[in-house]
Amino acid sequence: MKTKALIARGDAKSYGVAFETIDTADWPEGDVTIRVSHSGVNYKDGLAMTGRAPIIRSFPIVLGIDLAGEVVEAAGRFKTGDKVIVNGWGLSETRWGAYSELVRMPASIVQPLPVGLTGEQAAQIGTAGYTAMLCVMALTGHGLQPGRDAVLVTGASGGVGSVAVSLLARAGFHVIALSGRAEQEGFLRDLGAAEVLGRDAISAGGRPMAKERWAGVVDVVGGQVLADAIAQCRYDGIIAACGMAGGGGLQSTVYPFILRGVTLRGVDSVNVPMARRETAWETLARDLDPALLAALSVTRSFGDLPQIGLDLLEGRLKGRVAVAL
Structure with missing residues (x-):
């Protein structure tokens, strides 16, 4: 299946970032295929997109460290149609990441979207x-x-x-x-x-x-x-x-x-065990005021990503930025 993705190619000394059309079969690993509805833009994403810090440790790589979406090919505890999220676990560092319309992820790092959250809200968080x-x-x-x-x-x-x-x-x-x-x-x-x-x-x-x-x-x-x-x-x-x-x-x-x-x-966010990770997300779904989340968040388009990363690092943004894929 073809998918549009934001990819970094090069090496640790010099690399370029651009949108490309690739095939999900090119994904290095993963037994769960997810159609991504939304992703987020975090400080590390900004660093990776601009090359201002050595975030990326494996090339080429799809960027983006968190996603929300729907399972289209299932494995493990998941079935087609499940709403899921993935964040951390080395995405955009050593593992292909979230900035792609379709992704393939190992079932072991995928978790259900918490009850009470939409995919957009999960990406805003x-x-x-x-x-x-x-x-x-x-x-x-x-x-x-x-x-x-x-x-x-x-x-x-x-x-x-x-x-x-x-x-x-x-x-x-x-x-x-x-x-x-x-x-x-x-x-x-x-x-x-x-x-x-x-x-x-x-x-x-x-x-x-x-x-x-x-x-x-x-x-x-x-x-x-x-x-x-x-x-x-x-x-x-x-x-x-x-x-x-x-x-x-x-x-x-x-x-x-x-x-x-x-x-x-x-406090590390990348390799947190799944049980504590799920507790954190379930607590967010329960305790974070949806009105406040909306007040501190904005959702932008996929094509805006490189500029969003630059704006984030240069202090032109506030709160949270999600991206609709």
Whole structure:
């Protein structure tokens, strides 16, 4: 079966990205064929499409790290007509990905579309929203309580941050949204943020420990922002670190971890076991306000993908972007 796909060809030093027509028989692996209705655009997708970071580790490759669609050829626990999603699992890195009208995926990485979500909503949530949910699960699993604890969300106007703000606020946490874009304050308050701060407002002045300000953190920035967040985390607090948009370095000391018992929890979205993955998606279907999801999301056309990736990296987008295939 012929399908239009966005493909990267070349090598790690230099590659080009273009739409091509290919055959599903060309797919390197997969026993479930899915007609993709929607995909999402995440930070890693932007990096892969523009070549600004070494995301891709195998060439050629179909790009895109998450999808929603309908099974057209079944295997394993699936049957024709099933609504399904796939995200993570090395898509667009080592495994052919989502930006194709038809895809072939191993049954082991395919999961049912959660009850209560449409394919478009699942793509609007995407890997970014799913990662936000994993971060929230890390915080609540540590013992943070709505109505009592304040949570800082860095990069709050982005894909992960905006979903995290809305989930935490709806649960009843006091959400402090950190954004380098002052014009997004209204947007973040509409999502439920109780406070909206600029990056300078959380500077710890280079100190490894400062006044305690929050019990938890969802951090997508890394670098100095993460160091400042750790320095001001409350005793027995937790930081869920899931990104490094601001850099991969971390200038800190052991003092916050030993003297305040702070936990730094890394959150991966790629290789999460299926049971926890399904719990995260089912919780999203139950707890994420559909009206808020619509407010922080936009759906664009398949052909817009390369420009969307560039706009995302250059800070011209807010919230979540889905793509209709």
